[in-house]
Amino acid sequence: MIVIKSLKVDLDDFLLRDVNLDIKSGEYFIILGPTGAGKTVLLEAIAGLHPVLEGEIWVDGREITEQSPEKREIGIVYQDQVLFPHLTAEENIAFGLKLRKCSKRETKAKVDTMAEIVGIPHLLKRNPATLSGGEKQKVALARALVTEPKVLLLDEPLSALDPEARERMQGELREMHRRVKVTIIHVTHDFEEAVALGHRVAVLNDGSIVQVGTPEEFLRHPSSEFVARFALSRNIFSGKVVGAEGGCAFVDIGGVRVMAATESKGEVRLSLRPEDILISKEPLQSTARNSFQGTVSNVADRGSVVYVTVALPPDFYPTKSQILRGPLDFTCLITRQAFEELGLRMGVRIWITFKASAIHVF
Amino acid sequence: MSKTSIRTKPDSMSVVFIVLGTLILLFIFVPLLKTIFSSSPGTLWNTLLEAEIYSSILLTIYAALIATLIGLFLGVPLAYILARHEFRGKRFLEGLIDVPIVMPHSAVGVALLFVFGSKFLLGGFLNSIGIGFVDRVSAIVLAMMFVSVPFLIDSAKEGFKAVDVRLEKVARTLGASPWRSFSQVSLPLAWRSIFSGSVLMWARGFSEFGAVYIVAGHVSFFGYHPVAAPILVTELFESPGGLGAAQPVTVLLILICLIAFVALRTAAFGRVKT
Numbered sequence: 001m002i003v004i005k006s007l008k009v010d011l012d013d014f015l016l017r018d019v020n021l022d023i024k025s026g027e028y029f030i031i032l033g034p035t036g037a038g039k040t041v042l043l044e045a046i047a048g049l050h051p052v053l054e055g056e057i058w059v060d061g062r063e064i065t066e067q068s069p070e071k072r073e074i075g076i077v078y079q080d081q082v083l084f085p086h087l088t089a090e091e092n093i094a095f096g097l098k099l100r101k102c103s104k105r106e107t108k109a110k111v112d113t114m115a116e117i118v119g120i121p122h123l124l125k126r127n128p129a130t131l132s133g134g135e136k137q138k139v140a141l142a143r144a145l146v147t148e149p150k151v152l153l154l155d156e157p158l159s160a161l162d163p164e165a166r167e168r169m170q171g172e173l174r175e176m177h178r179r180v181k182v183t184i185i186h187v188t189h190d191f192e193e194a195v196a197l198g199h200r201v202a203v204l205n206d207g208s209i210v211q212v213g214t215p216e217e218f219l220r221h222p223s224s225e226f227v228a229r230f231a232l233s234r235n236i237f238s239g240k241v242v243g244a245e246g247g248c249a250f251v252d253i254g255g256v257r258v259m260a261a262t263e264s265k266g267e268v269r270l271s272l273r274p275e276d277i278l279i280s281k282e283p284l285q286s287t288a289r290n291s292f293q294g295t296v297s298n299v300a301d302r303g304s305v306v307y308v309t310v311a312l313p314p315d316f317y318p319t320k321s322q323i324l325r326g327p328l329d330f331t332c333l334i335t336r337q338a339f340e341e342l343g344l345r346m347g348v349r350i351w352i353t354f355k356a357s358a359i360h361v362f
Numbered sequence: 363m364s365k366t367s368i369r370t371k372p373d374s375m376s377v378v379f380i381v382l383g384t385l386i387l388l389f390i391f392v393p394l395l396k397t398i399f400s401s402s403p404g405t406l407w408n409t410l411l412e413a414e415i416y417s418s419i420l421l422t423i424y425a426a427l428i429a430t431l432i433g434l435f436l437g438v439p440l441a442y443i444l445a446r447h448e449f450r451g452k453r454f455l456e457g458l459i460d461v462p463i464v465m466p467h468s469a470v471g472v473a474l475l476f477v478f479g480s481k482f483l484l485g486g487f488l489n490s491i492g493i494g495f496v497d498r499v500s501a502i503v504l505a506m507m508f509v510s511v512p513f514l515i516d517s518a519k520e521g522f523k524a525v526d527v528r529l530e531k532v533a534r535t536l537g538a539s540p541w542r543s544f545s546q547v548s549l550p551l552a553w554r555s556i557f558s559g560s561v562l563m564w565a566r567g568f569s570e571f572g573a574v575y576i577v578a579g580h581v582s583f584f585g586y587h588p589v590a591a592p593i594l595v596t597e598l599f600e601s602p603g604g605l606g607a608a609q610p611v612t613v614l615l616i617l618i619c620l621i622a623f624v625a626l627r628t629a630a631f632g633r634v635k636t
Contacts, residue, residue, distance in 0.1 A: 049531045069534040076535045078528050086550050095546075096536035140532075147536055 007055035030198030039187035075144030080160040083128035090124040096147035154186040235272040259289040262361035274333035276358035289356040409610035417586035426567035429507035445522035471576020501577040506567030514563040521555025561626040
């Protein structure tokens with residue numbers, strides 16, 4: 001468990017202030033914030049690599065605010081250029097073990113186990129210069145994890161990767177966390193990444209934490225314009241794969257069964273862009289696999305476009321007991337012209353339609 | 363020049379620059395080559411066998427080496443501090459370090475005498491405990507060090523700057539003390555720059571005339587009484603033999619410096635990992 005109390009850190013041109021965080025053991029915790037919000041410095045302060053002006057940092061009931069970094073047992077993985085270029089992948093991973101005077105045999109065993117966990121046993125003899133961005137990140141992860149740190153800090157670990165590698169790495173990070181069960185603090189500016197990986201997310205803006213909560217809480221109750229902007233950009237749902245058919249999966253997302261083009265199984269999260277949802281008065285005859293009736297529950301006017309929130313299923317609206325069960329909100333983006341032609345307003349019953357391939361499963 | 367530029371017609375500016383560049387290269391290499399090839403290998407060998415000559419060359423190699431080792435011990439930590447920390451007056455300090463490069467070297471010799479000469483504070487103390495300075499090997503070492511250590515400090519500083527500070531930070535989180543992080547990450551990654559700075563420092567010390575001339579003439583060195591090699595060249599030149607007498611030693615000195623630089627290029631840049 002890691003507790004941060006009223007932390008204040010000098011960032012040269014501004015201050016990181018009043019940072020209070022309470023992170024559980026084994027939690028995958030995300031700190032989300034725009035570039036330049038001081039995310040890296042916050043991590044370095046936690047690791048003891050950046051001086052702290054005020055406040056306290058506690059790990060497992062012990063205060064470490066004044067402790068030197070090598071005694072903290074907190075590992076860090078930076079965004080890029082992170083491997084020791086004069087050492088092979090294997091020597092990189094063994095670096096911390098050598099400092100701990102592990103025997104050769106023990107070192108080799110631990111390095112091999114960790115290489116297997118992050119999926120790089122075939123790369124151990126390689127020189128870092130010959131590795132791809134994703135491979136370097138895995139070596140860096142293994143290097144940090146092999147010393148069995150109490151906390152692992154990840155500084156934008158996916159940002160330097162190309163989109164395909166990023167998505168793959170995201171899955172691998174989740175899998176790694178499932179196996180190693182280390183407490184992770186991961187900073188990112190990517191909302192989808194935060195939602196995909198984080199048990200809980202803290203939003204950092206203008207030098208302080210503006211909201212902490214689960215991804216679902218964020219989407220339901222964005223506490224600030226800054227968070228709302230993130231939340232409007234995607235529909236995110238948690239669900240469970242309940243069946244599959246021809247390369248598509250049926251995912252139950254809380255009473256509604258949607259069809260998504262994915263091979264995933266078990267617990268998943270889905271994201272759907274607001275602009276990928278069609279709104280119509282009558283059910284549409286089309287190739288799109290998902291069509292549902294709902295009720296307009298909110299309208300956000302943005303000038304030439306309008307964000308229309310549709311609550312599913314329609315019968316949940318508007319009695320109180322049903323609201324407690326929580327309607328599924330789909331945010332849809334349509335033009336002002338379409339909005340007016342359809343005569344949309346709060347409480348109107350309409351149909352939403354989207355393709356199975358428009359759903360991104362992560 | 364890139365491969366594609368071969369096809370395109372060179373513009374007038376490139377032509378002029380190439381001609382001017384060739385002139386300066388000729389200016390540097392013609393005297394060197396002319397001197398080297400005007401002595402037969404036999405003459406050079408015989409010259410090398412003269413006690414006055416070989417003791418002088420060995421003395422100079424030895425003194426420059428000691429100066430470089432002291433420079434490494436004292437200069438590398440300074441270089442690291444300058445590469446890693448920002449503080450008030452840092453620019454001024456960096457300028458100050460380079461002053462020996464621009465100072466007249468005879469003035470360096472005089473300045474050293476004002477501190478280490480037997481009439482002065484530190485020199486008097488050293489004299490009283492038996493470590494004399496003037497006309498000793500130690501005087502040559504200090505004079506060489508003074509004029510050449512900026513090359514080592516500057517080069518090592520650039521080397522440390524090129525090491526990503528996050529690598530040191532990662533090492534710390536993995537359990538390395540500042541000492542270990544320095545010796546296992548910063549130092550190995552900067553060593554090429556430190557090494558090439560050392561060769562440069564050694565070569566500069568080896569070639570020093572002015573400062574050495576002021577602080578030390580003939581010194582006692584393993585039973586011989588040589589002068590530093592650059593001074594020997596001057597002495598021979600001023601002897602009745604004149605230019606002809608100075609020439610073989612000059613060739614030897616040029617060759618030694620060339621060897622040093624070939625060593626520098628191959629060792630420091632030959633196996634660069636990309």
